[in-house]
Amino acid sequence: MNSYDVAIIGSGPGGYVAAIRCAQLGMKTAIIEKYNTLGGTCLNVGCIPSKALLSSSHHYEEATKHFEEHGIEIPGDVKVNLEKMIGRKQAVVDQTTGGIDYLMKKNNIDVYQGLGSFKDATHITIKGEDTTEIEAKKTIIATGSKPSNLPFINLDKERIITSTEALKLKEIPKHLIIIGGGVIGLELGQVYRRLGAEVTVVEYMDRIIPTMDAGLSKELNKVFKKAKCTMNVSHKVKSVERQGDKVIVKADNKKGEEVVMEGDYCLVSVGRRPYTDGLNAEAAGVKINDRGQIEVNDHLQTSASNIYAIGDVIKGAMLAHKAEEEGVFVAETMAGQKPHIDYNLIPGVVYTWPEVAAVGKTEEELKENKVEYKVGQFPFRALGRARASGDIDGFVKILADKKTDEVLGVHMIGARCADLIAEAVVAMEYKASAEDISRMSHAHPTFAEAVKEAALAATEDRALHV
Known part of the structure; x- marks a missing residue:
């Protein structure tokens, strides 16, 4: 029987990142995945394939609706080859999941294919083509989530x-x-x-x-x-x-x-629901609550002291980057380090076009908590860069404390907001004020100028370009 310092059940963004960090910290590491490819929901049937189709369909829309105004004329009709589009999506997925295979090999992580279930708190049975048993001093549960359903709907998976x-x-x-x-x-x-x-x-x-x-x-x-x-x-x-x-x-x-x-x-x-089917958590002394979530403490430790859980299977937003942060957090905690996660500063993104992104408190939350705040908002249509590309929908809104000017929340909808939100996360991580952001130089012409302008609007109501 192979023995490990740590075993990770589930190879999504939380699981595979946890495995890499554990290996970097000198732990003998194994990862267990029930499906044929690594990467979990995000890489196989979630974040990556959906963004591939969003990108392809965006190109089609640009070609059919907007190329002409840019002086680009396409002879004949522009047609969709859905089979080819889906094929490209799958190629992106295959390349990405193949990259995880490479990272496992690079970090000397043993990969087991099959359904991992607890025999007890330190032994895991893996049922794949063959049945294997391994021993692990510590285990990280990263089994993710599955799509939810309404009780009266029969999902035939065809129509x-x-x-x-x-x-x-x-x-x-x-x-x-x-x-x-x-x-x-x-x-x-x-x-x-x-x-x-x-x-x-x-x-x-x-x-x-x-x-x-x-x-x-x-x-x-x-x-x-x-x-x-x-x-x-x-x-x-x-x-x-x-x-x-x-x-x-x-x-x-x-x-x-x-x-x-x-x-x-x-x-x-x-929505989605935590996935623990077949885990046999009770055999390891791991408690699951009424919502199907694995219960954890502030160290993401379950009711079994040597077993941790991360990602969609525990409380909190079901986001790939939240799971990644938790994977690193647990690995470093097990290594005796003192990591931290500020859940208030994990951004949320919708990858429509325009993109939607947010971090921190909403106006509704601030009102509910009776926090006095001020608002600075700036429309994308007032930006030279937005007019140049034709992406004029949306705005950036900054919420700052009325007395201290500390940024409490940033909410944006517009072109490239999925990338722009990182500036807000950095600012809030370092307790920046709206004035701090307003005094930083932002390259011109860029979409990021909307963040500076919103900060100016929040600071002294002195946005320059509206």
Whole structure:
């Protein structure tokens, strides 16, 4: 039987990063993955493939709608080859997951293919082509999450689908009905709307991306309506039925009136749930709460002192970069170091176009906590760089403490916001004031100037270009 200092169950961004950091710190490390490829949901059926399709569909939209205004004329019709587009997406996934294989070899990490389940707190059985057992002094559970569903919906994975199936459709839907106006549903909705599908979004809450700042939700809603998507908020879905190649969705609106929608595909995108199936956690003394999450303390240690858990399987936002931070945190904790994670400073991003990104507190949270704050906001349309590229939708909003000027939250929607948010994270990590940001030189012309201008607006209401 092979023995290890640490074994990691699950090879998503949390698991594989934890394995690398453990190996860097001198621990003999094993990683266990039930699927044929490493990388978990994010690399195989989540972040990476969805961004590949978002990129491809964005190119198509630019070619069909915007090239002409740039003086680029394409003879004949521009056509979508969906099979080739999906093929490119898969090639990106294969290259990325292959990179994880390389990193495991580089760091001398043993990879086991199969379902890992606890025999006890220090022994793990791996059921793959063969059954293997290993011993591990410590274990990190990084088994991630799976798409959630509503109890009355039968996911046939043909017409009534999850995000996994939506990433490999063989045809462009005529009418895609999306249940859930969160990140995953909106990203995939934009992909297929660009490619020509009619898209209807059905959201239970009174706005899309309901966990983000209301201003961002309002602006993104405008973008989707401008693209002729139907946005049904405050709608409670009560039935989803397939009739041949048709899917009938019935929902009640906020007045209690029944709304009937008919499409050829229905994407159920109502969040994700922690995945612990087959883990046999109880055999190791690991407690799982009523929400299916593994309970951990401030050190991400489970009820079994030698076992830790990270990522989607524990409390908190289900984000790849949150899982990565936790993977490093646990590895360094086990090595006797004193790492830290500030969960308030983990950014959230929606990779639609325009992109949406945020970090820190929303206005709603500040009001609820009775924190006095000031607001600085700057529109992208006032930027020379935005006008030059035609990306004029959106704004940057900075929330700062009214007395101290410390930045409490940054919320943005616009071109390249997924990258721009890192400036806000750095500033807030070092307790910067809005004035600090406003006094830093930002290259011109860039999208990043919107951050400086919003900071100026928050500091003395003196944005320069509005």
